[in-house]
Amino acid sequence: MSNGEFNYTANKDHTYDAIVIGSGISGGWAAKELCEGGLKTLVLERGKNVVHLKDYPTATKNPWEFEHHGYNTLKIEEENPVVSKCYAFDESTHHFFVKDKQHPYIQEKPFDWIRGYQVGGKSLLWARQTQRWSRFDFEGPARDNYAVDWPIRYDDLAPWYSHVETFAGISGNHDGLETLPDGEFLPPWEMNAVEKTIKERIMANYKDRNVIIGRCAHLTQPKEIHLEQGRGQCQARNLCQRGCPFGGYFSSNSSTLPTANKTGNLTIIPNSVVHSIIYDDQKGKATGVKVIDAETKQATEYYARIIFVNAAALNTNLILLNSKSARFPNGLGNDNGLLGKFIAFQNYRGYINATFDGPEDKYYYGRRPTAVMMPNFRNVHQQETDFKRGYMVFYTATRAGWGHETGGAQIGAAYKDAVSEPGGWDIYMMMQGETIPKETNHVFLSKDQKDDWGVPLLTVSVDYDENDEKLKDDFLKQGAEMLEKAGCKNISPGDNHWNPGLDIHEVGGVRMGKDPKTSLLNKWNQFHNCTNVFVTDGACMTSTGVQNPSLTFMALTARAAAHAIDEFKKGNL
Secondary structure (H helix, E strand, O other): OOOOOOOOOOOOOOEEEEEEEOOOHHHHHHHHHHHHOOOOEEEEOOOEOOOOOOOOOOOOOOHHHOOOOOOOOHHHHHHOOOHHHOOOOOOOOHHHOOOOOOOOOEEOOOOOOOOOOEOOHHHHOOOOEOOOOOHHHHHHHHHHOOOOOOOOOHHHHHHHHHHHHHHHOEEOOOOOOOOOOOOOEEOOOOOOHHHHHHHHHHHHHOOOOOOEEOOEOEOOOOOHHHHOOOOOOOOOOOOHHHOOOOOOEOOHHHHHHHHHHHOOOEEEEOOEEEEEEEEEOOOOEEEEEEEEEOOOOOEEEEEEEEEEEOOOHHHHHHHHHOOOOOOOOOOOOOOOOOOOEEEEOEEOOEEEEEEEOOOOOOOOOOOOOOOEEEOOOOOOOOOOOOOOOOEEEEEEEEEOOOOOOOOOOOOOHHHHHHOOOOOOEEEEEEEEEEOOOOOOOEEEEEEEEEOOOOOEEEEEEOOOOHHHHHHHHHHHHHHHHHHHHOOOEEEEEEEOOOOOOOOOOOEEEOOEOOOOOOOOEOOOOEEOOEEEEEEOOHHHOOOOOOOOOHHHHHHHHHHHHHHHHHHHHHOOO
16 A cells, blocks of 8 residues: 555454544554554544545645635635634635534533544644643642642653654754753744844843744654655745645644555544444453444444544543443543543633834745744742743744835825835734633533434533633733833734634543542553543643643653553553
8 A cells, every 4th residue: 555545444343453533643643653563453534534645635726726815705704603713714724624514512601613524633734833841731730739630740751752753843943941841853943033133132131031933843854754754845835724745744644644554554444433432341341433434324333452532632522421331321431520521721812913113124034834932931930920820922023015004005106116115023922821620611412412423412611710811911911011121112912802712722521640539541541440442632631731732642642552552462451
């Protein structure tokens, strides 16, 4: 089989060594690691097939080749009030997003659930920002008395961060920061002149605030390990959400799934809606997965000794809540009643616009796929504010395009002269804050409403709290102060009032922990009471941190898969 020719034929007895539910960022990593470990692995994906290069229909289109020049129509937005809020949803990417009516859910409180159902999942759509957690993030819950203590620490995950960074390709600087550990980096992207000036002025005024270039999963200078995957250098086209024909950014489609396929151990079955996990009361373990064909609605069962659940946080919760048996009447592994609870997300509410009297003889060029960022500086070593945890800061400086200021001229010589001159420099700053997991932030199954495949609808009840408001207000105050000291003008803080979910960083519901009474998964991401089922996507997270979460999902998955392979070969699973 070539990279694009996956095996779609199920074994006659439907039995495998391992089953992976979901083919996104964490599911792709599970498939790669398990296949390379010699396990015959079935990947179940509820969406359509998408093959790298072959199935990126808009990747090379010009704006004028789209009927609406890439924009959403009013009808599309009216029919999709949730997904149309996503920054990446436009005429060029509609085919990679779940439309609002395709898989409904119940919002007990406003929650914008952004989903991508296809082989590769949201790995085709993610923003590709990748930062390691620090020791402070893993220690935070125990130190600050929220959630439960993580069963692992930074040192447990550090080698696995290195493992996934090397393979995926992460650009960044070696900054030597305790709050944001360095990794295995490709050459970094560069700040422009104004961003550098603001950095220098902020760091001169604040000794605890470090400004660095963002780290992202883009091949700035591919190494042999990336070329072997068939990937090439990032072209900075800023069209990533269409699928990258160069493989310049990391996705399951361009990287982990083709690598798994080369082993000969991979089978992928698209259009497979997972109904539930099958638990055998007599054997005392999970034995397989019940699947509903997305198109025919026919039910099929597949069997394996190991099951990885990587359907993305809320869908993973949905599947597990629906996996009921005599042993687990309230959902798989749910002896303590915590399944679906302590959902967390990231707070993006605060933003600040400003201007800067920058150099008129300089412009910025290219389309860099990352921003300038500042690791968390709040409550790092000790509690110092009236809110828990903190936030990351991102900012960019851009010069308005030619013709930005035309003096009102719409036509003629005055307009021609105006469009030949660039405008001024604009600054945009935003926050990415940690929310505190709460039992009241939870998801559960509808008692009377089901989807087209006979699965109960998921009800989402997640909201902000006083801590989130205080954290947002602190960012707005501190951010405005930093920009003022950096020499910015026309500083305008704002609250976008985003609903939870639009951050697309939801986590929790199946949290890791040391105690089976207060958590569902152990330090290896196995259920305490059903050890052949692993959860390594966002659902497993005990807390959320301020960093973008995907790199941590990858590292947790690779670590758990290595443990699963070892236990499988010992006969323990």
